[in-house]
Amino acid sequence: MLKQFNRSQVIGIPPEDLNKHTWYNSRKQHPYYGSTGVNTGVMVMNLTRLRAIDFPSIIVNLYKEWHSKIKWGEQDVINIWLHYHPEKLYFISCEWNYRNAHCRHGNVCKRAAKNGISILHGNGQQFIIPEKSPEFVAINNAFLKYLSSENPKTDIAEAVKRNLENVKRVTDCVKALRSLFRNLTLS
Structure with a gap:
């Protein structure tokens, strides 16, 4: 899957939900990726590229800024980051993170x-x-x-x-x- 990333993509994550009305677009108090957000339960990471952009510092700084508004920990922080940097995401399809939300x-x-x-x-x-x-x-x-x-x-x-x-x-x-x-x- 890493070979499918383009030059700017550093992380692959599936959607938070496939329905139009999700937790993110109905209740969140912070920015998130796209119209539904992403679900970080499964992630494919190009660690070389993440190190090159100092990803840990980015995440820590976003957490410090938004910690009072987040509920889902790293998932919310990564959604905030991807909201501002959507070009960094390789979108993984739902079969790679099949959850109860996909069949309920x-x-x-x-x-x-x-x-x-x-x-x-x-x-x-x-x-x-x-x-x-x-x-x-x-x-x-x-x-x-x-x-x-x-x-x-x-x-x-x-x-x-x-x-x-x-x-x-x-x-x-x-x-x-x-x-x-x-x-x-x-x-």
Whole structure:
């Protein structure tokens, strides 16, 4: 992915949300990237380029200026920076940071529907609190149970599908993830 960066891009980040009405454009009290902001749960960084622009100092100075207005830590600070320097961003598509927000009202991440999920992001404790997202817990449990098995790829793939089928409360996310993982094979 780094090879896809142009000369000015130093960091790759996916969108915060794919819906028009997001946390950023409805509640934030500071600048943010684009119309929806970016979600720093997954980032691809060209560390050589970031060192060259003294990125740590930039971030610390922005934090000092905006700390009373931010809620999401480094994500807010990076959004502020990218608001002023959008040319530094390589935009990563949603399948590289698939979150509950991408399926809670139907599958809004069309790239995941086409290409599959590359990284599943269990933000906000989605992987550990069944009441929040039983489907994310089901997937996490499959990985935890079979990661050290003799055939982890096959065992995990089958357990993910089985665990998703066993989720009792069928939400839009459960439906989307069942569909997305139906043909899962790990190679």
